[in-house]
Amino acid sequence: MRFSILVNGIRHEVQADADTPLLWVLRDELHLVGTKFGCGIAACGACTVHLNGEPARACVTPISAVGTAAIVTIEGIGASEWGRRIKRAWLELDVMQCGYCQAGQVMSATALLSKNPHPSDQDIDAAMNGNICRCCTYTRIRAAIKQAAGLPTADTREVRS
Amino acid sequence: MSGETSADDPRAAPGGLRISRRAFLAAGIALGGGLLLTLRFSESASAEDALIGAYVKIAPDGIVTITAKNPEIGQGMKTTLPMLIADELDVDWQNVRVEQAMLNSIYGPQFAGGSLGTPLNWIPMQQVGAAARQMLISAAASAWAVPAAQCVASRGVVRHPPSGRQLTYGALSERAAAQPAPDLASVTLKKPSEYTIIGKFTGGVDSARVLDGAPLFGIDVSLPQMSYAVYEKSPVFGGRVVRANLAEIKALPGVREAFILRGASADAAVKMGLVDGVAIIADKWWDAQKALEKLRVEWSPNSAPSQSTSGFEQQAAQLAREAPHAIIRRDGDVAAALRGAARRLEASYAYPFLAHATLEPQNCTARVNRDGSVEIWAPTQNPGPGAQLVARTLGIDAARIRVHMTRVGGGFGRRLNNDYMAEAAMIARWLGRPVKLLWNRPQDIQHDAYRPGGFHQFVAGLDAAGKPIAFRDHFITFGQQGHVASSADLPRDHFPAGFVPNLEYAQSLIELDVPTGPMRNPGGNALAFAFESFLDEMAYAAGRDPLALRLELYGPPRILPAPPARVGLKIPPFDTRRVRGVLELVAEKSGWAQRHALPRGTGMGLAFYYSHLGYVAEVVKASVNPDGVPQIHKIWAAVDIGRQIINPAGAFNQAQGAILDGLGQALHLFITIENGRVVQRNFDAYRLLRMHEAPPLEVHFLRSNNDPTGLGEPALPPVLPALCNALFMATGKRIRTLPIDPQALRRSAA
Numbered sequence: 001m002r003f004s005i006l007v008n009g010i011r012h013e014v015q016a017d018a019d020t021p022l023l024w025v026l027r028d029e030l031h032l033v034g035t036k037f038g039c040g041i042a043a044c045g046a047c048t049v050h051l052n053g054e055p056a057r058a059c060v061t062p063i064s065a066v067g068t069a070a071i072v073t074i075e076g077i078g079a080s081e082w083g084r085r086i087k088r089a090w091l092e093l094d095v096m097q098c099g100y101c102q103a104g105q106v107m108s109a110t111a112l113l114s115k116n117p118h119p120s121d122q123d124i125d126a127a128m129n130g131n132i133c134r135c136c137t138y139t140r141i142r143a144a145i146k147q148a149a150g151l152p153t154a155d156t157r158e159v160r161s
Numbered sequence: 162m163s164g165e166t167s168a169d170d171p172r173a174a175p176g177g178l179r180i181s182r183r184a185f186l187a188a189g190i191a192l193g194g195g196l197l198l199t200l201r202f203s204e205s206a207s208a209e210d211a212l213i214g215a216y217v218k219i220a221p222d223g224i225v226t227i228t229a230k231n232p233e234i235g236q237g238m239k240t241t242l243p244m245l246i247a248d249e250l251d252v253d254w255q256n257v258r259v260e261q262a263m264l265n266s267i268y269g270p271q272f273a274g275g276s277l278g279t280p281l282n283w284i285p286m287q288q289v290g291a292a293a294r295q296m297l298i299s300a301a302a303s304a305w306a307v308p309a310a311q312c313v314a315s316r317g318v319v320r321h322p323p324s325g326r327q328l329t330y331g332a333l334s335e336r337a338a339a340q341p342a343p344d345l346a347s348v349t350l351k352k353p354s355e356y357t358i359i360g361k362f363t364g365g366v367d368s369a370r371v372l373d374g375a376p377l378f379g380i381d382v383s384l385p386q387m388s389y390a391v392y393e394k395s396p397v398f399g400g401r402v403v404r405a406n407l408a409e410i411k412a413l414p415g416v417r418e419a420f421i422l423r424g425a426s427a428d429a430a431v432k433m434g435l436v437d438g439v440a441i442i443a444d445k446w447w448d449a450q451k452a453l454e455k456l457r458v459e460w461s462p463n464s465a466p467s468q469s470t471s472g473f474e475q476q477a478a479q480l481a482r483e484a485p486h487a488i489i490r491r492d493g494d495v496a497a498a499l500r501g502a503a504r505r506l507e508a509s510y511a512y513p514f515l516a517h518a519t520l521e522p523q524n525c526t527a528r529v530n531r532d533g534s535v536e537i538w539a540p541t542q543n544p545g546p547g548a549q550l551v552a553r554t555l556g557i558d559a560a561r562i563r564v565h566m567t568r569v570g571g572g573f574g575r576r577l578n579n580d581y582m583a584e585a586a587m588i589a590r591w592l593g594r595p596v597k598l599l600w601n602r603p604q605d606i607q608h609d610a611y612r613p614g615g616f617h618q619f620v621a622g623l624d625a626a627g628k629p630i631a632f633r634d635h636f637i638t639f640g641q642q643g644h645v646a647s648s649a650d651l652p653r654d655h656f657p658a659g660f661v662p663n664l665e666y667a668q669s670l671i672e673l674d675v676p677t678g679p680m681r682n683p684g685g686n687a688l689a690f691a692f693e694s695f696l697d698e699m700a701y702a703a704g705r706d707p708l709a710l711r712l713e714l715y716g717p718p719r720i721l722p723a724p725p726a727r728v729g730l731k732i733p734p735f736d737t738r739r740v741r742g743v744l745e746l747v748a749e750k751s752g753w754a755q756r757h758a759l760p761r762g763t764g765m766g767l768a769f770y771y772s773h774l775g776y777v778a779e780v781v782k783a784s785v786n787p788d789g790v791p792q793i794h795k796i797w798a799a800v801d802i803g804r805q806i807i808n809p810a811g812a813f814n815q816a817q818g819a820i821l822d823g824l825g826q827a828l829h830l831f832i833t834i835e836n837g838r839v840v841q842r843n844f845d846a847y848r849l850l851r852m853h854e855a856p857p858l859e860v861h862f863l864r865s866n867n868d869p870t871g872l873g874e875p876a877l878p879p880v881l882p883a884l885c886n887a888l889f890m891a892t893g894k895r896i897r898t899l900p901i902d903p904q905a906l907r908r909s910a911a
Binding site for chain 1: 235446
């Protein structure tokens with residue numbers, strides 16, 4: 001089937017079976033490979049993209065379900081103010097190790113700050129829980145989100161007991 | 162230049178690390194002009210190799226291109242090693258470009274493993290940079306007809322202060338290329354006070370490109386006319402293909418081919434070589450993946466289906482009652498010492514198999530050219546053995562295989578094995594066209610070289626003062642045909658060997674048909690939990706402070722004899738002062754001495770582990786919630802990897818990540834084997850640590866006067882026992898089996 005999808009502001013006509021996950025259309029048809037494959041069951045978040053500004057797992061989103069939604073991927077996220085700030089904070093704090101999950105992390109973090117510019121630690125936990133970092137760079141992911149939000153980056157969560 | 166050394170000269174370190182292999186430096190003119198320097202590990206390299214293998218290229222415009230020889234798996238070596246060259250060369254980091262090397266013998270060993278990148282390359286990489294700098298100075302001196310000793314070089318410029326003349330490295334580069342390359346051993350390295358790049362927080366050289374979505378990883382490789390492949394293997398390790406519904410598969414939409422490949426040998430499964438399987442080739446990976454759902458394969462039986470986690474547990478319980486198969490170390494007389502002990506402790510510890518679960522699933526892109534040569538693009542930690550495996554599997558000369566090292570989406574030891582490389586190469590040859598093989602997640606979790614489980618039967622005897630005088634471990638581990646399985650061994654010098662006068666390490670083997678292999682801190686990731694937890698039991702039994710008991714056991718300041726060199730590395734001797742240093746530092750930072758003032762239900766636990774040349778002590782503060790789920794309040798680490806943290810950006814990240822990696826193992830991770838196959842298929846059942854479970858961390862580096870060593874692994878092991886020890890203080894319940902079972906920690910639990 002033919003689908004017309006809007007990715008990072010550009011319209012693409014693609015030929016794919018209706019059940020093809022958006023992930024594979026992005027990666028193998030449009031060669032937008034910044035969005036990564038990790039699990040195929042929406043359990044790791046490596047494939048996170050935005051559909052109309054909402055984070056979505058592209059590995060379980062059939063192309064037929066995308067409809068007219070505006071898709072934003074890691075390749076296009078820097079065009080938004082929050083995306084730009086998040087990416088800058090990620091580099092300033094040198095968040096990544098292997099980097100494989102980081103596109104998904106950036107997409108989830110950008111979606112968080114777009115809706116909630118001053119997130120608490122609990123807000124960060126809730127928004128980022130679907131994104132696994134196998135290298136466990138969670139300390140810096142948390143700090144980078146706070147830095148992008150203009151919040152103090154020190155980790156003050158220690159239970160005072 | 163003088164060859165003298167001073168106290169703060171890196172070469173003056175007592176017991177320092179040295180690469181024992183002879184390296185040679187060659188100079189030439191780079192393509193496009195400028196200086197090109199090559200470090201050779203043998204003199205047989207061809208002129209072409211010298212070009213390919215250039216470490217340093219200085220272009221006339223002053224841009225310096227430095228080659229990163231090792232794979233980048235997230236450990237930061239693509240940034241760290243070029244920093245060493247750039248600092249000695251004395252150029253501005255922003256004028257440095259880093260290029261990834263291909264596999265080439267000219268570089269010597271190229272791998273990411275054993276936390277060896279730093280200790281093996283600390284001196285040689287600096288020497289390359291210093292030699293280039295010396296050649297630039299010589300070139301300037303000859304241009305100005307002045308003594309080289311009057312010239313100084315810094316930040317990409319050589320100056321002659323007496324005359325005020327100066328030339329940029331770029332302007333000097335061609336002339337420098339005509340200078341004789343100095344003997345590497347003769348070059349003088351900077352004093353640490355002169356470093357301009359080493360020690361500075363330096364972000365990863367490719368990080369911005371990762372965040373732009375650039376095609377850097379193995380999974381991102383794309384070649385003209387490339388097909389996609391999946392490769393289905395027997396869920397039971399070592400199973401052979403009897404038949405498969407290939408005709409039906411080939412008729413599916415998008416599928417180009419479906420065929421059976423035969424394994425290389427009967428033991429290929431445990432050796433991580435090519436094993437039997439069915440390849441499905443399609444124009445789109447998703448079409449091949451969908452076809453897998455329709456694939457029906459009849460696998461031949463073998464001995465494996467009887468193997469199971471519960472069976473291993475029963476065998477271990479039986480073996481624990483029997484005489485051990487072997488004694489691997491015996492000091493003094495344990496039996497006599499136990500008879501005379503004021504107090505005797507016994508405990509059984511167990512830990513599960515684990516999968517590596519790199520987030521980038523195993524993949525490889527391969528092309529077999531018309532002349533039979535092979536080109537490989539792979540995320541690999543170990544490209545050399547990968548090329549050898551492909552050569553053996555295809556029956557061709559390894560010299561005809563070119564390996565491109567892509568960025569690696571996580572290693573953790575998984576990609577020291579290159580099974581996926583052999584599969585892709587065989588599929589590409591069968592097809593006669595380029596192919597990208599990509600595993601799905603269940604294949605990745607179910608076809609690993611697992612961290613082996615293990616069982617320890619400990620006995621200890623304490624004297625009246627609470628000092629350990631006898632120690633025995635009957636280690637029940639796994640073997641294959643009577644040999645200890647990969648990464649399933651107990652090193653005979655493992656602590657407390659050498660520190661308790663009467664000690665016995667015994668071993669029994671459970672026959673295993675499941676592949677095992679190194680996982681981040683092999684041995685240590687499991688042994689630290691068992692040994693450091695039991696040590697904590699000994700401290701509590703004796704009414705001793707676990708910190709004081711450790712300090713007493715390691716004893717007075719002393720340096721133990723150095724073990725023999727390995728992989729070209731002189732191993733520095735074990736230094737008890739470094740143990741004391743990190744133990745006292747972590748105690749101070751965590752407020753260890755005040756732990757008894759913590760509220761009831763909150764505890765602190767301590768552990769120390771020496772591994773991969775690093776000394777690490779960690780303290781965990783924790784409690785449990787009413788459901789028994791551990792609540793980790795905070796973790797402190799004190800790390801001694803020598804005097805110089807080359808890149809603090811990478812170092813803190815590695816230490817934090819390793820601690821959280823170990824925490825996830827303690828809390829959640831296990832692989833279950835039933836009927837010879839792995840049960841877990843994906844991240845719903847194999848629960849990696851997530852954001853909300855990552856507690857606050859403090860990492861402190863203790864800068865002892867030793868050459869810097871690696872940090873990918875040493876910070877992982879102590880967190881597991883430190884957590885379990887904290888939970889004991891918090892709840893009075895001792896964790897002796899991993900992962901931690903919250904049921905056992907509930908207040909109502911017995």
